[in-house]
Amino acid sequence: MSVLDSKVPKGPIKDKWSNYKDHINLVNPANKRNIDVIVVGTGLAGGSAAATLAELGYNVKAFAYQDSPRRAHSIAAQGGINAAKNYQGDGDSTYRLFYDTVKGGDYRSREANVYRLAEVSANIIDQCVAQGVPFARDYGGLLDNRSFGGVLVSRTFYAKGQTGQQLLLGAYSAMNRQIARGKIEMFNRHEMLDVVLVDGKARGIITRNLITGEIERHSAHAVVIGTGGYGNVYFLSTNAMGSNATAAWKIHKKGAFFANPCYTQIHPTCIPRSGDYQSKLTLMSESLRNDGRIWVPAKIEDAKAIQQGKLKPTQIAEADRDYYLERRYPAFGNLVPRDVASRAAKERCDAGFGVNATGEAVYLDFAAAINRYGKEQAKIQGISNPSEAKVYELGQAIVEAKYGNLFQMYEKIVDENPYKTPMMIYPATHYTMGGVWVDYNLMTTVPGLYCIGEANFSDHGANRLGASALMQGLADGYFVLPYTIGDYLSDDIRTGKIPTDTPEFDEVEKAVKDKIDFFLNNDGTKSVDHFHKRLGKVMWEKVGMSRNAKGLTEAMAEIKAIREEFWKEVKVPGSGNEMNLELEKAGRVADFLELGELFAKDALVREESCGGHFREESAETDGPQKGEAKRNDKDFAFVSAWEYKGEPADAILHKEELEFNDIELKQRSYK
């Protein structure tokens, strides 16, 4: 048997969570006052966890590298959050959300976790409304919904194009209330650089104060990691510049298994890159696929003319456009899941039909939506025979009300008016389904060490559906971890404060300091970004949207070589006892250089296509699904959990076999 124990409770799936809650150990309020919990990260996951644990009475220490918890990258989420409220009466239910998520994840997630997620989803919306989150409403004053990819119901709640911002401000306000009460001690501009284990249990962390450079020790009875995803391993992604894998990777090196690193989401609707100086990519929310139609020219000569700037998209007749998603997937059309949409865009662009100078872009067109809404409005407003201009004006107003901030963002970056000419989009790295392995309790393979939000390997299997990350982050933080951690901490009521003047802390702190000294004294010749960009290029080309054994083997060797050169040649100016942004980056890139190799290794071992992981060797060769990804349930229905053994290439694979009792395994079809 595997050393992995998922600790999924017994019983029928719909009773598991309530039975579990009824039978766990609780910590009484007086004892909670004697228990400290460290929460690293203040995004939706960490922020909601910190606030809830403090409300329950634990002493919480929370950490973020930004200057305020509210600036965590969750702030950038645009489109929305799912919940099985069935407010639209369109047949939604807990089961359906559960089913869609497992199917969307291409049957590579743990059923029991996903069911629990679907179960608590409705509570999230209640909670957020009570906190004052200004979700969009209809004219009757009730909450509005929209649809996201991969589903046939409208279950996504949103606050304009700034849902993540509003949800995070909600969690942040709950944190502020606890900071004011002294129940959360907030450490802004602090970066966790390692975890400290005492007798095999997580009992503290070592941090660097990013203003003074001071290395600090913090102890607690349990440590929670909610530090987000590792998409920046690609250098270019939609993540924030500071998003990093350091906390997750450091705990991996201390015994936490790392699961499914190769499951990465390449999001189909991002603004294409424009030049080598590019520092990050910008997402255009998936919600745009509710109304935008994706196309490329049907004729190769039109595509060439567009690439050379000789033809404009608006000059191409309707009949000469290839709405390839509608063509290939009539049932879901433009709302197929992200992995499918991204590969379809790549397929068209690889075939030469891309629409900007680089040939790496497709159109997202709102003309039809503007026309449709315009006509509808004209009718509502009783305007008979409206002119084309009037229809356009009315339609534009509706589109603007729905997506105004996204259109503005696009125009600021690309310098083109997306109301007048179609947007150009291309896939970009966006989210990482892989992450630290956790059991049903969200505990890692290290006792007392928890991992929540995007940082864990989570509930999304091999592909996350839109609007499900926000749901998972808040579910973990508000509703799951507060129960499961109590069960663990009930053993610690007599432990007393964990001292920091112990050999365990000495040792880890020394290692952290030595590493910093190494960087500052290394006298290399190349900047940190130089290496990060090279790593990103290998990742994108060989471990990107489409992968094969040869490319992956090369990638492992190339990443290793870059890593070795990095340690010889990296140059970090400045000193350690001050704000030093290059030093911060150096530590993060060092970890990406290890994670990247494990990522490629994981992709190599998984000789099947599933979700965001597409192996060219594993595609349907004929029939109606020709060219589509081919999953191999017989050999690969497991979670890959990697144990650290020094070099990333030496990591040991442990398998958590996935059981599907409530959902039948099927080929995912969106046709």
Added chain:
Amino acid sequence: MNLTLKIWRQKDSKTKGQMVDYKVTDISEHMSFLEMMDVLNEQLVNSGDEPIAFDHDCREGICGMCSMYINGEAHGPDRGVTTCQLHMRMFKDGDTITIEPWRAKAFPVIKDLVVDRMSFERIQQAGAYISVNTSGNTQDANSLPISKHAADEAMDAATCIGCGACVATCKNSSAMLFVGAKVSQYALLPQGQVEAVDRVKNMVAQMDLEGFGNCTNTGACEIECPKGISLENIARMNREFLKASLKG
């Protein structure tokens, strides 16, 4: 294009700072302002100098980290954008660009262009929340209909990213636009009513404690605010404050 940059350099909060000149060449008009700064920093690192410290994270105008005072304007010459969304097409070959940190007593400089905005944190801790536990035992979200108009207006106020451009722009370094937006978000929603009196009083008291200046209705903040937060929010906060004072 080729540009001359005059940038504020300051080692730490205790050391005096000064403007230093730099040159950058071959800047593309499609670059963002921060990508131009990346080019300069790469240049500095390669020549063994310390790069310029500046705050930034999301680079898409939502986290509120970036904060540069460019040619005498918070977030630079474009309107409705943060520094990270400013593009080089707003400048032309041969330009000299002056780059400074936010300047306000309540925002001390930490290093170069990075300032300390903890004063904003403390103002929010003073009352920018609704005292409801995150237990999940709240009532069904739709049991409390809220007019679309109120919800939209609350949303407009809630889009404030807490960047501090309003303070940096104001000749009095007043934080009224920021605090007005925070107070308004709750004042516009039924959930915010229960604690309305204490909220506005405590937040305004904290704002005064932090050393922000008074508002003299110049309106510069509204013009420079990247998120279009309107002066109406200040008026609303004043009304809330008056109401709260009358209630004692």
